[in-house]
Amino acid sequence: MTHNTAPQQPPLYRLEEYRPTAYALPAVRLELDLRPAAARATAELDIVRRPGTRAGAPLVLDGDGLRLVSVALNGKALDHRAFHAAPERLEIINPPAEPFTLTIITELNPAANRALMGLYCSNGIFCTQCEAEGFRRITYFYDRPDVLSVYTVRLEADKAACPVLLANGNRQETGDLPGGRHFAVWHDPHPKPSYLFACVGGALEALEDSFTTQEGKKIELNIYVEPGKAARALYAMDSLKRAFAWDEAQFGRVYDLDIFNIVAVSDFNMGAMENKGLNIFNDKYVLADPQSATDSDYANIERVIAHEYFHNWTGNRITCRDWFQLCLKEGLTVYRDQEFSGDMRSRPVQRLIDTAFLTGTQFAEDAGPLAHPVRPRQYAEINNFYTATVYEKGAELVRMIATLLGEPAFKAAMTLYFDRHDGQACTIEDFIQCFADSSGRDFSQFMLWYEQAGTPLVTAAWAYDEAGGSLTVTLEQSLRPTAECRDKRPMPIPLRFGLVGPDGADMAYKTADKAVQGNVLLLTQAKQSFCFTGLSSRPAPSLLRGFSAPVRLVTGLTAKERLFLAVSDSDPVNRYQALRSLVTEALITAAAGKDSGAPALPPESAAIAAAVAQIAAEERLEPAFRAFCLSLPSEAELAEAQGSNVNPDRIFAARQSFLRLLATKGQTGFPVLRRHYRVKDTFSPIAAQAGRRAFANILAEYSLIAAGSPAIAAALYEKADNMTDRLAGLRLLLHYFPAAAATQQALADFETRFGDNALAMDKWFAAQATAAGPERLETIRQLTRHRLFSYDNPNRVRALIGSFAGQCPTGFHRPDGAAYRFLAAVILQIDRHNPQLAARLLGFMQGWRRLEPQRRGQMQAALQHIAAESALSRDVGDIVSRLLAPAA
Numbered sequence: 001m002t003h004n005t006a007p008q009q010p011p012l013y014r015l016e017e018y019r020p021t022a023y024a025l026p027a028v029r030l031e032l033d034l035r036p037a038a039a040r041a042t043a044e045l046d047i048v049r050r051p052g053t054r055a056g057a058p059l060v061l062d063g064d065g066l067r068l069v070s071v072a073l074n075g076k077a078l079d080h081r082a083f084h085a086a087p088e089r090l091e092i093i094n095p096p097a098e099p100f101t102l103t104i105i106t107e108l109n110p111a112a113n114r115a116l117m118g119l120y121c122s123n124g125i126f127c128t129q130c131e132a133e134g135f136r137r138i139t140y141f142y143d144r145p146d147v148l149s150v151y152t153v154r155l156e157a158d159k160a161a162c163p164v165l166l167a168n169g170n171r172q173e174t175g176d177l178p179g180g181r182h183f184a185v186w187h188d189p190h191p192k193p194s195y196l197f198a199c200v201g202g203a204l205e206a207l208e209d210s211f212t213t214q215e216g217k218k219i220e221l222n223i224y225v226e227p228g229k230a231a232r233a234l235y236a237m238d239s240l241k242r243a244f245a246w247d248e249a250q251f252g253r254v255y256d257l258d259i260f261n262i263v264a265v266s267d268f269n270m271g272a273m274e275n276k277g278l279n280i281f282n283d284k285y286v287l288a289d290p291q292s293a294t295d296s297d298y299a300n301i302e303r304v305i306a307h308e309y310f311h312n313w314t315g316n317r318i319t320c321r322d323w324f325q326l327c328l329k330e331g332l333t334v335y336r337d338q339e340f341s342g343d344m345r346s347r348p349v350q351r352l353i354d355t356a357f358l359t360g361t362q363f364a365e366d367a368g369p370l371a372h373p374v375r376p377r378q379y380a381e382i383n384n385f386y387t388a389t390v391y392e393k394g395a396e397l398v399r400m401i402a403t404l405l406g407e408p409a410f411k412a413a414m415t416l417y418f419d420r421h422d423g424q425a426c427t428i429e430d431f432i433q434c435f436a437d438s439s440g441r442d443f444s445q446f447m448l449w450y451e452q453a454g455t456p457l458v459t460a461a462w463a464y465d466e467a468g469g470s471l472t473v474t475l476e477q478s479l480r481p482t483a484e485c486r487d488k489r490p491m492p493i494p495l496r497f498g499l500v501g502p503d504g505a506d507m508a509y510k511t512a513d514k515a516v517q518g519n520v521l522l523l524t525q526a527k528q529s530f531c532f533t534g535l536s537s538r539p540a541p542s543l544l545r546g547f548s549a550p551v552r553l554v555t556g557l558t559a560k561e562r563l564f565l566a567v568s569d570s571d572p573v574n575r576y577q578a579l580r581s582l583v584t585e586a587l588i589t590a591a592a593g594k595d596s597g598a599p600a601l602p603p604e605s606a607a608i609a610a611a612v613a614q615i616a617a618e619e620r621l622e623p624a625f626r627a628f629c630l631s632l633p634s635e636a637e638l639a640e641a642q643g644s645n646v647n648p649d650r651i652f653a654a655r656q657s658f659l660r661l662l663a664t665k666g667q668t669g670f671p672v673l674r675r676h677y678r679v680k681d682t683f684s685p686i687a688a689q690a691g692r693r694a695f696a697n698i699l700a701e702y703s704l705i706a707a708g709s710p711a712i713a714a715a716l717y718e719k720a721d722n723m724t725d726r727l728a729g730l731r732l733l734l735h736y737f738p739a740a741a742a743t744q745q746a747l748a749d750f751e752t753r754f755g756d757n758a759l760a761m762d763k764w765f766a767a768q769a770t771a772a773g774p775e776r777l778e779t780i781r782q783l784t785r786h787r788l789f790s791y792d793n794p795n796r797v798r799a800l801i802g803s804f805a806g807q808c809p810t811g812f813h814r815p816d817g818a819a820y821r822f823l824a825a826v827i828l829q830i831d832r833h834n835p836q837l838a839a840r841l842l843g844f845m846q847g848w849r850r851l852e853p854q855r856r857g858q859m860q861a862a863l864q865h866i867a868a869e870s871a872l873s874r875d876v877g878d879i880v881s882r883l884l885a886p887a888a
């Protein structure tokens with residue numbers, strides 16, 4: 001019998017099947033008796049039949065692996081014939097027509113909860129994670145975002161083990177109980193969906209502060225961390241206060257409770273969670289000090305703290321009607337956090353960081369078998385839709401609206417959205433209607449951006465008429481067919497642009513075209529031409545400035561024109577894009593070459609390297625920007641750009657050749673620049689200093705390549721007074737001199753210094769996982785046996801296994817497929833206790849069809865091995881079946 005590779009399809013949820021619940025659930029009183037192995041939840045639910053529901057219609061609540069102790073109606077135990085209870089649902093067969101209360105008692109085992117959903121114990125701290133469907137692992141409930149309830153929560157726990165007891169809202173009451181126990185009662189006056197419920201109990205230390213709102217109200221701010229770590233939360237607290245102030249100033253959004261708490265835990269599946277008034281964080285986005293956190297750690301803390309805080313309005317006060325609308329809160333909140341980071345740091349550099357993530361991660365998703373619309377129309381497992389498409393592309397859609405309307409009109413429409421929908425569970429249509437109503441524009445074609453999966457390809461062709469001084473550009477857009485839609489329709493694409501003259505300044509032009517508004521050109525048809533007149537000479541057109549739309553642009557410009565833009569365009573994003581496209585083309589040409597020996601760089605590489613070196617030396621450019629231009633596309637990005645028949649070894653070799661070429665070009669200039677830009681002041685995480693470090697460290701890499709000895713990296717490691725430099729030194733040692741004594745010494749030293757700092761040790765595991773070569777797999781196997789490695793800690797698993805699969809192509813893509821089989825085995829092992837984490841790791845195999853035949857076959861076999869497993873979680877089952885489904 002041949003093996004059927006696609007596993008059995010799980011049931012699908014469909015957008016068009018949305019129906020409101022039969023009953024409303026306006027208030028919840030929840031008592032949680034916290035005990036590690038035998039906790040108890042007593043939920044008293046107020047239940048009201050909705051207008052349209054017939055009297056006696058069954059009440060069906062969600063559960064997930066629940067153990068029911070008892071159920072009572074209006075205080076009286078229910079006869080067993082009056083309900084059906086199973087781990088995954090509770091049905092009250094013939095409920096009263098009038099409002100009633102239902103009291104449900106369930107028994108939980110937080111210590112045994114390794115899935116990190118629902119109520120779990122992490123390092124002795126009780127905490128919860130309820131998004132998307134974790135509340136149903138605590139009690140039976142309408143566990144969906146359109147059911148809003150007011151929660152009163154009473155927590156009870158051992159006072160010595162859990163002196164701190166927190167839940168959403170404001171603290172109402174605390175007190176001692178017999179037997180060394182105590183309690184706290186919290187009340188959240190804002191009706192909310194169950195996914196925003198949270199509670200925490202543990203021995204925690206608070207970093208305390210306050211923020212006074214523009215209305216003059218003093219809000220108590222606390223960040224709770226493990227005892228002894230409060231000082232490491234100072235940057236997070238500073239970021240939080242800046243986020244409060246920014247949302248008031250930019251969007252008029254004021255905080256709405258007396259207290260705002262954050263708790264940092266070390267076992268967490270995602271980055272952080274915006275539970276109302278009680279954000280719970282992966283501690284990697286809270287804890288930082290110069291010795292153990294890098295500049296990007298600081299930037300990420302600032303971003304994630306702001307993101308979760310911004311959800312208070314975009315997500316919590318206005319939430320999603322159903323999970324298909326996830327981008328309503330996520331895309332919008334990412335847009336807001338990107339704008340915040342831009343204001344706190346350098347706008348152009350922030351835009352480069354954000355577009356690099358978009359093109360590196362989301363474009364890859366859109367190009368592969370996991371492509372889905374920003375608003376999916378169906379899902380088997382919602383946890384698998386917390387994706388770059390929903391988050392990052394979702395943010396780009398909001399950004400396009402802001403571009404189309406202009407800032408004042410965009411802000412006015414946002415105010416309308418907040419006023420009109422406060423307290424509601426909304427859809428994308430509700431959101432978009434606010435922009436339509438406020439601006440008077442028609443957004444019906446724009447809705448396609450939410451509905452069609454895939455990255456549009458835009459190609460430009462230019463015709464210059466010397467005699468008439470006119471330039472015509474013809475733009476075409478296309479979108480590949482995907483499973484959910486084969487026949488794609490053209491979308492509105494705003495392209496910010498400028499016509500760059502020979503002196504590098506934008507040229508003046510005239511146009512009668514209504515589709516050109518200011519410096520934005522709006523492409524709405526499959527093919528469209530635009531004409532500009534009044535030009536004194538042929539300009540170099542700069543299109544898609546600021547990356548104004550999430551599209552792949554083929555500029556139609558010659559290499560010479562792009563080289564010119566790379567050094568002259570006033571738009572930093574397009575300078576970078578022009579350069580990037582040239583470097584990428586050269587590297588792919590080399591990697592895809594048919595020669596059997598080392599890939600040969602094409603002749604134009606020398607001019608490209610010269611342009612890079614010229615940008616590096618340009619005094620008036622920000623060091624962070626120059627660092628960006630000096631860093632070559634990653635091997636993964638190159639594989640993505642190559643698109644088919646990818647051989648990661650050849651990509652690696654081509655990249656190394658270009659690194660050497662550039663190192664030679666900068667042999668005299670780079671060391672001078674490096675000395676000049678090296679930070680001499682005491683460490684500060686501010687963006688200006690971080691930019692200098694990034695620049696100096698990439699220059700160090702080229703100097704090391706030119707010198708051919710580990711001395712520069714060893715010195716960088718040893719003399720560092722901060723983690724950015726120390727880690728840069730360690731990585732360079734591992735990447736270029738893995739077997740050198742200096743490398744082994746640095747690794748041992750790092751372990752001695754940071755052995756008790758989990759977040760720092762994640763970097764130690766990750767650095768070793770990303771060094772090149774097929775023998776890395778053996779290192780990874782050994783490191784899984786290291787005393788500090790655990791399959792239970794998502795950060796550690798991502799640091800070692802995720803970094804290897806994502807950032808060590810020459811190791812992961814060994815032609816013999818051994819690393820694919822290794823990853824498959826790890827995924828199956830993790831799937832038994834943490835399906836979400838396992839499903840995320842499976843994402844590293846989404847590019848299998850792009851590989852050359854031998855590796856493709858090996859990876860397909862590894863995927864089939866996973867698919868053949870009989871007891872797969874819904875999370876992994878869903879991803880593997882989509883990966884293996886026939887291409888659209």
Ligand code: 0A1
Binds near residue numbers: 273308
């Ligand atoms: N809403 C959070 C992300 C998040 C999603 C699911 C989780 O469950 C494991 C946790 C967090 C955010 O956007 O930050």
Ligand code: ZN
Binds near residue numbers: 307311329330333
């Ligand atoms: Zn979010």
